[in-house]
Amino acid sequence: MQIKNILFSIGLFSLLCACAHKPHAPATTYTLPAPEDVVMYQVNPRVFAPNASFNAVGSYLDSIRHMGVNVVWFMPINEVGKEKSVNSPYCVKDYKGVNPEFGTMQEFKQLVGQCHEKGMSVIMDWVANHTSWDNAWMAHKDWYTQDEAGNVVFPAGTGWKDVADLNFDNPDMRLAMIDAMTFWVDSVGIDGFRCDAADFVPYDFWKQALDSLRSRSERPLLMLAEGKRKDHFAAGFDMDYAWNFLEGIRRVFLKDSCATTLIDIDRAEYDSIPAGKRKLRFTTNHDESVKMTPIREFGGERGSMAAFVISSYLHGGALIYSSQEVGHPERIDFFHYCPVDWSANSALRREYETLMKLYNEYPAIRKGELRTYPGCDVFTFEKEADGQRILVVINVRDSNQVVTLPEAWKNHVCANLFTGGSEPLTESLPLAPYEYKILKY
Incomplete structure (x- = not known):
């Protein structure tokens, strides 16, 4: 029994030494x-x-x-x-x-x-x-x-x-x-x-x-x-x-x-x-x-x-x-x-x-999947995947703009992803100079 205990102690010591020298993940x-x-x-x-x-x-x-x-x-x-x-x-x-x-x-x-x-x-x-x-x-x-x-x-x-x-x-x-x-x-x-x-x-x-x-x-x-x-x-x-x-x-x-x-x-x-x-x-x-x-x-x-x-x-x-x-x-x-x-x-x-x-x-x-909506002063596009629908609206001018929203987004309450709040939409969306919105349906 004493020999077994000695062998066990040696084995345990070897294991601890090996772990001590093993590189950290x-x-x-x-x-x-x-x-x-x-x-x-x-x-x-x-x-x-x-x-x-x-x-x-x-x-x-x-x-x-x-x-x-x-x-x-x-x-x-x-x-x-x-x-x-x-x-x-x-x-x-x-x-x-x-x-x-x-x-x-x-x-x-x-x-x-x-x-x-x-x-x-x-x-x-x-x-x-x-x-x-x-x-x-x-x-x-x-x-x-x-x-x-x-x-x-x-x-x-x-x-x-x-x-x-x-x-x-x-x-x-x-x-x-x-x-x-x-x-x-x-x-x-x-x-x-x-x-x-x-x-x-x-x-x-x-x-x-x-x-x-x-x-x-x-x-x-x-x-x-x-x-x-x-x-x-x-x-x-x-x-x-x-x-x-x-x-x-x-x-x-x-x-x-x-x-x-x-x-x-x-x-x-x-x-x-x-x-x-x-x-x-x-x-x-x-x-x-x-x-x-x-x-x-x-x-x-x-x-x-x-x-x-x-x-x-x-x-x-x-x-x-x-x-x-x-x-x-x-x-x-x-x-x-x-x-x-x-x-x-x-x-x-x-x-x-x-x-x-x-x-x-x-x-x-x-x-x-990309869907775009033509416009000269406001760039609007929708992205959809895995049940997510996201509308990105960007004013590319240094002046106030108003953009007509896509039909599916009119009069809808969306999540404003950037602010974390809600965004009740009407028929159109006013934008300050260079303002952008990132909206989730």
Whole structure:
């Protein structure tokens, strides 16, 4: 009996030791969202801190999560080249390294883990079209596009003289690129890529790379193309950019177009997209904010929010750019550190939080059957799914408007989803400048 007790004690001690050394499970598990359910937040590390940005972003993750975000997109975190440099993060010196300005590889891995623990997936920018002039790949001159004299050139038709154009006719370069992408998925744990300048890169490379990544990965991946070529979806991308829709919203808010033109643009953008794929829609991103913020572009804070509701609620695919949620008034030069007051405009932050909470809570908003009602100054559409009927009415003008309601909604008491109260309707609905209503039947 004494021997049995000793053996039992040894076994129990071993079990306790094993448990003590077992890694703790994440506080919450995360699931990569389907493209139609994506709420994406774009992290520009250079608005969070002048250095050690990874740690600064980590301390802000709860605020990002509270906006209903389920995918965090990091702009390029690779080391920036020095030769001919303008300090652009899209000038990559090392495809498998991180920019010391932002922190260390271990700190980025920890940041990815933090995102996952908070229920958010992570994608990172991938710059496939070009590298810096001092990238180690320059040892292979045939990996780059050359002129007739044999000189490596920058991408044709651009002013991007700080980068060297890659030659996708070279199979060795392609394999090196795919190997580097695989490193970030397998060794760092990211969940996909936002592929920069995707329209510049041949279809057959994207097909080769995406097929290879997905065949090697045990996890599903989210692939976003910065481009609007229709063959991106055939290559395996899940989402691409809704550039045409952004231009349409601009024309509407400049009073150059009626709101109904957005219906035609939406239909054209989705005309040949496979089921389940999505256009990423936005009112700003790093390329746009370097020129003008949405608050200045769309007629002030109220106009910027009216435009955001249209871009995110009409057909899903929502994006928030870091600084947008606090209404940062000035343009952001992403080539250098730009301080943002994250405590500013708490009311605007709460508005984004409420809008995205509704977006996540009601599938009809993200992916319901769409019914539109023509109008020039007021954009009205209905979304229906799973027995939910939601009417979105948006004044796109900086003046008071009155819109005639659809027949089914006249003289009906609805739930005002944004305020949480009830909304008794009559034959028509008055709207203040840039006011919007989100109503549930």
